[in-house]
Amino acid sequence: MLNSILGFLLALIVPFANIITFPFTGFVSISSYQAQQQAGGFIKGICHQTDDYDTLLGANINYIREDVPFPFDENGNISYFYNLWKQEMQGYIDKGINVFVVTPYPKEYIAMGMDIRNEEDIEKIRAVAEFFVKDLRGIASAYQITNEMGVDRFTSPLTIDEAALFIGEQLKAMAPLVEDELLGYNLGGPGFYTLSFKMLKYNKYCDYIGCDLYLGSFENVIKNIDTFFSVLNLVRAITQKPIIMTEFGYIGYGEPKTEEEKKEILRSYGFESEEDVRKDVNTFISRLPYDLREEFERLYSDRTDEEKFDLLFHDEYANHIYRELQEGTGLYGFPHTPEGQAEFYAYMIPRLRALPWCIGAFIYMWHDSEHCYVCGQTDCPVETGWGIVDGQGNPKPAYYAVQKAFE
Secondary structure (H helix, E strand, C coil): CHHHHHHHHHHHHHHHHHHCCCCCCCCCCCCHHHHHHHHCCCEEEEECCCCCHHHHHHCCCCEEEEECCCCECCCCCECHHHHHHHHHHHHHHHCCCEEEEECCCHHHHHHCCCCCCCHHHHHHHHHHHHHHHHHCCCCEEEEECCCCCCCHHHHCCCCHHHHHHHHHHHHHHHCCCCCCCEEEEEEECCHHHHCCCCCHHHHHHCCEEEEEECCCCCCCCCCCCCHHHHHHHHHHHHHCCCEEEEEECCCCCCCCCCHHHHHHHHHHCCCCCHHHHHHCHHHHHHCCCHHHHHHHHHHHCCCCHHHHHHHHHCCHHHHHHHCCCCCCCCECCECCCHHHHHHHHHHHHHHHHHCCCEEEEEECCCECCCCCCCCCCCCCHHHCCCCCECCCCCECHHHHHHHHHCC
8 A cells, every 4th residue: 555655656746756856955955076085076876786706897897885784792892793794895996896785774773772762761862863974984884774764674663763862863973074984864655755855854964865666566656767856857847956866776577466366365365365365364474474463463463454455456466466567557658577677777777877976876686686685585586686697696687788888
């Protein structure tokens, strides 16, 4: 439902994005030229990269985007995994590849006893942010404060207001300490309309705003690829900041299931139809694949049975249950095939580079996945076919499209 609502809202709003202006004043704004100079030119980035440096550089990629582990263990000492991560990142830097650092999620701080909802913990969270800047100098070329607040699986257990505070306090702590490193946060999913305005009071601490956009892959409402640019125009108009496409991509495989195929899937759970599920939704949930069941119960256990049913079958989860891209999912002229994926990048990247205020783009992602990280199923197309190389590291058509567009 959320994806459908977001798609509908975008379809209504974005045609006017090119002419919208907002009378926000008083922002200390870095120019797009200055931000791009600090980044070393237009950022040509990738998510979930390989350690095959030659193949990575062969695609003309000069940035990787990496989640940094929480730096301390339960005893307050520098963690083994954090030091190991730094060593790994140094390998990329030695090859001339820059590192765009994504700081940890709220739940990782909470696990270490630092909850933004507790006044006494705010200074502790700020101290961790300051530590990152000081300790990662020479490793980090840019920072993104956490990831996609507004998307339930990442934001939980915070509300969107608490998530804005979580981001904002870290921005305030880091801004006086950064030198040439870029500093910002990103918008994703419902965050485009729930987070963007809440973050305006922290705007002066940002060098850029990140945008994660997957139009035509998670919903079947948006059809025109140029809607990407209308959305970016809207974010630019609101924030007056340089924009980085911190994630964007297009699924390279996937198609709808037939009604009979869907029925067989439901029968594998012991149900004949969706209406049968509605009558006993909790039993159905208990039979879902472990990863999908765990996430759903963690996020939505307090919902009514009817709300649970709607979440399962009227939103993203239905695609995981049926292991499909639902009917109508896709952009005009860009099928969800390896060739269509390549054409997507061949169209998008040159146009992004031509925008004077767009200073970089991170492709999602390097390789196809063995299984879907949301539901755990190997044959779910939703999170398995994003790579520009396949699961064995062989270049797909998208690899060569990116290589050419990033020249």
